[in-house]
Amino acid sequence: MNKKYRYGILFTVLAISVLLAGCVEKPGETPGGAAEEIKIGIVAPVTGGASTTGTDMWQAAVLAADEINAQGGVSVNGANMKVKLIKGDTETSREGGVKAVTKLITVDKVDILIGGFSSGITYADQVVAAEHKVPFIITGASSPVITRRTDVDTSYFFHHCPTTDDYPDSTLLFVDDVVKPAIYAKFDFDDDRPLRLGVIYQDSKYGEGVYDGIKKTIENNNLNMEIVSEEKFKMSETDFRSVLTTIKAAKPDVVYPAAFLNEQTLIVAQGRRDVGLNTIYLSVECNDDPDYYTGVGEWGEYSIQESRFGPYANPAGAIRSSVLKFRDDFESKWGASPGMMGASTYEGVYIAAEAIKNANSVDKEKVRASLAELEMPQIIEVMKDSTITFSPDYRESKFALYMQQLIMDEAAGETRPKIVWPESVKETDFVLPDWYEPGAGGA
Amino acid sequence: MDTGVFLLILAWGLYAGCIYILLAIGLNLIFGVMKVVNFAHGELLMIAAYATFWVYYTYPRINPYLIIPVVMLLMAFLGVLIERLCFRPILGTGKLNEIFLSLGLIYVFQNLAALLWSAGSRSIHSPYSGISVSIGAITLPLDYVAIIVITFIILVVFHVFMKRTTVGRAMRATSQNREAATLMGINVERIDMLSFALGSTLAAVAGSLWMISGQMVTPYMGSIPAIKAFAVIIIGGLGSIPGAIVAGLTLGIAENIVPFLMQSLVAVFGLEMSFTAWKDTIAFFILIVVLVIRPTGIFGEKGE
Numbered sequence: 001m002n003k004k005y006r007y008g009i010l011f012t013v014l015a016i017s018v019l020l021a022g023c024v025e026k027p028g029e030t031p032g033g034a035a036e037e038i039k040i041g042i043v044a045p046v047t048g049g050a051s052t053t054g055t056d057m058w059q060a061a062v063l064a065a066d067e068i069n070a071q072g073g074v075s076v077n078g079a080n081m082k083v084k085l086i087k088g089d090t091e092t093s094r095e096g097g098v099k100a101v102t103k104l105i106t107v108d109k110v111d112i113l114i115g116g117f118s119s120g121i122t123y124a125d126q127v128v129a130a131e132h133k134v135p136f137i138i139t140g141a142s143s144p145v146i147t148r149r150t151d152v153d154t155s156y157f158f159h160h161c162p163t164t165d166d167y168p169d170s171t172l173l174f175v176d177d178v179v180k181p182a183i184y185a186k187f188d189f190d191d192d193r194p195l196r197l198g199v200i201y202q203d204s205k206y207g208e209g210v211y212d213g214i215k216k217t218i219e220n221n222n223l224n225m226e227i228v229s230e231e232k233f234k235m236s237e238t239d240f241r242s243v244l245t246t247i248k249a250a251k252p253d254v255v256y257p258a259a260f261l262n263e264q265t266l267i268v269a270q271g272r273r274d275v276g277l278n279t280i281y282l283s284v285e286c287n288d289d290p291d292y293y294t295g296v297g298e299w300g301e302y303s304i305q306e307s308r309f310g311p312y313a314n315p316a317g318a319i320r321s322s323v324l325k326f327r328d329d330f331e332s333k334w335g336a337s338p339g340m341m342g343a344s345t346y347e348g349v350y351i352a353a354e355a356i357k358n359a360n361s362v363d364k365e366k367v368r369a370s371l372a373e374l375e376m377p378q379i380i381e382v383m384k385d386s387t388i389t390f391s392p393d394y395r396e397s398k399f400a401l402y403m404q405q406l407i408m409d410e411a412a413g414e415t416r417p418k419i420v421w422p423e424s425v426k427e428t429d430f431v432l433p434d435w436y437e438p439g440a441g442g443a
Numbered sequence: 444m445d446t447g448v449f450l451l452i453l454a455w456g457l458y459a460g461c462i463y464i465l466l467a468i469g470l471n472l473i474f475g476v477m478k479v480v481n482f483a484h485g486e487l488l489m490i491a492a493y494a495t496f497w498v499y500y501t502y503p504r505i506n507p508y509l510i511i512p513v514v515m516l517l518m519a520f521l522g523v524l525i526e527r528l529c530f531r532p533i534l535g536t537g538k539l540n541e542i543f544l545s546l547g548l549i550y551v552f553q554n555l556a557a558l559l560w561s562a563g564s565r566s567i568h569s570p571y572s573g574i575s576v577s578i579g580a581i582t583l584p585l586d587y588v589a590i591i592v593i594t595f596i597i598l599v600v601f602h603v604f605m606k607r608t609t610v611g612r613a614m615r616a617t618s619q620n621r622e623a624a625t626l627m628g629i630n631v632e633r634i635d636m637l638s639f640a641l642g643s644t645l646a647a648v649a650g651s652l653w654m655i656s657g658q659m660v661t662p663y664m665g666s667i668p669a670i671k672a673f674a675v676i677i678i679g680g681l682g683s684i685p686g687a688i689v690a691g692l693t694l695g696i697a698e699n700i701v702p703f704l705m706q707s708l709v710a711v712f713g714l715e716m717s718f719t720a721w722k723d724t725i726a727f728f729i730l731i732v733v734l735v736i737r738p739t740g741i742f743g744e745k746g747e
Contacts, residue, residue: 048562049661049662049663051561052561238658238664239455239459241699242699242702242703245448245703249448261564262661265659266657266658266659269657273572273584274455274584276582291563295564295659297572298572298573
């Protein structure tokens with residue numbers, strides 16, 4: 001092959017490569033009016049290990065933006081501004097998150113950010129938002145540290161997602177209020193007997209956060225509970241038999257895993273089937289997912305699931321119709337059921353629109369101040385006092401979490417969650433199953 | 444420790460060891476014949492698990508045990524494709540090429556799986572998942588007993604195949620001395636293809652049994668079983684099938700027993716480590732000890 005021919009091939013290959021490199025997918029955008037538009041950056045893991053959640057967040061945000069634009073947009077200074085969403089794919093990694101947020105701010109010049117799944121990733125990418133003083137409504141990170149860290153200015157961050165302190169707070173209050181009396185009545189335990197709690201948690205900020213939240217809840221509410229066993233496991237573990245055997249030996253009345261879906265499924269199934277730990281299993285809200293009900297099968301029956309929005313539950317009361325409408329609209333548009341992170345991101349877009357309308361401006365400082373003073377009715381997730389507002393100290397909104405019990409649905413061939421607490425949104429009563437075995441002792 | 448609990452943990456270790464053995468033997472076979480280390484072998488387990496899931500939900504009500512032969516055929520075909528299209532063209536061009544190729548295959552398979560089935564966890568349900576069997580002092584899920592029995596049958600069939608059939612003997616000859624095998628009239632390229640297909644088939648059984656046992660599959664779950672399989676073949680000796688069996692069982696049992704024993708160390712020395720982290724620690728601790736005492740592995744030959 002002579003030199004000219006070789007160089008010709010090399011040049012052609014290089015030219016094609018440059019051409020193809022330029023043909024990258026445009027970052028997802030929703031159509032907006034070119035002149036008068038509010039640019040919202042949606043920070044979500046659209047690719048990578050959490051892509052299912054990221055896609056859910058993006059699709060829910062698009063639904064919200066389309067609804068707002070269909071109603072004329074957001075009134076700002078006499079003009080109706082359309083909402084334009086720009087996708088910031090974190091690629092389910094810290095580096096991807098930083099890259100995405102940097103691009104959204106410096107290239108796309110967004111007015112506000114919404115999203116941020118995974119506390120670890122958000123912890124990294126929010127630094128960029130802090131540096132540029134861009135308001136960020138964080139709808140997908142559970143660590144309270146997101147707005148409480150002191151190494152960056154967090155005044156532009158607004159946390160619209162329950163934290164690892166909130167999960168155990170509602171869960172253990174429910175256990176104290178409903179589960180414990182049922183156990184004690186059936187087995188004739190003294191009221192003074194502390195409830196025996198076994199905790200198994202992921203060796204991560206998330207797991208440790210929930211475990212710390214459990215201890216804080218017991219102490220702050222003076223609950224008559226004691227942690228008789230606490231075990232850590234590494235993320236993505238697949239074999240929990242040995243650790244569950246240790247927990248079983250401690251004779252707990254209730255077991256509280258702080259785990260992700262794939263881990264929770266195996267903890268419950270292996271606990272009941274392999275180890276014979278026939279107890280009430282609790283669960284953090286991230287497992288309120290169709291894949292969990294399919295995966296855990298019959299073994300999840302009568303277990304407890306804390307939540308705020310799910311694919312199957314229909315909270316009673318004022319919010320029911322809006323939940324059903326949101327679910328129907330999402331399914332019509334996307335052909336899939338919305339998830340929890342999608343629900344809070346959907347609300348995040350409405351929150352941003354309301355704050356901008358109240359500020360009468362897209363100026364970032366004015367929007368920040370408007371968010372800090374925001375009070376608006378709950379949308380599709382039950383909020384404390386039915387109002388979305390951010391606390392003055394750490395800018396955290398307060399969700400009114402509910403508890404569900406998994407009940408077998410013969411038609412579906414798997415369990416379905418039914419809300420059992422609190423009374424205001426309850427669908428059915430809690431059931432203590434016949435196979436339940438309490439921990440040690442009656443006194 | 445209660446005797447019943449001890450025996451139960453042993454049984455769990457035996458079942459876990461079965462998955463490692465199947466994966467490790469396939470890896471060993473490919474290495475033995477082709478002298479190629481396939482880092483993407485864990486991804487073959489993952490693809491097989493997804494294939495099991497896909498067939499299970501495409502044909503509802505099918506008994507998942509009947510899916511195993513189907514997945515074995517599919518994965519054998521995939522193994523042939525990988526050998527022909529990927530490894531064959533670069534054989535003999537240098538170890539680095541082989542390593543990078545198999546690393547590249549990891550990403551191809553992971554992203555293919557994520558594209559086809561999303562990144563979420565998937566699982567199936569065995570119709571026997573609610574049935575337990577009493578064996579002496581312990582009670583085991585029927586599926587675990589079935590997995591141990593199926594693995595035993597596979598190993599017996601594999602042993603007979605390698606010892607008593609022409610193709611098996613040809614594989615052993617090729618792994619011992621490729622040039623001599625060629626001189627003896629063995630079509631070594633065809634043996635390479637068959638070895639890769641057979642190795643993939645064993646990974647297929649591991650993947651299907653993984654799903655039947657109630658485990659979940661994600662696109663990224665192949666790496667841990669693969670690392671454990673590598674540890675097994677190094678502990679057992681590269682190219683040694685009996686070594687892989689002994690090492691696989693040892694690893695499976697040690698992973699389950701040792702964390703319990705370490706509990707007492709935690710109490711004495713105050714060592715803070717997640718319970719399940721002990722499992723991985725012990726696997727590589729055994730690997731290091733074996734390599735120090737006998738670098739060729741328990742059953743390995745010198746020079747490997």
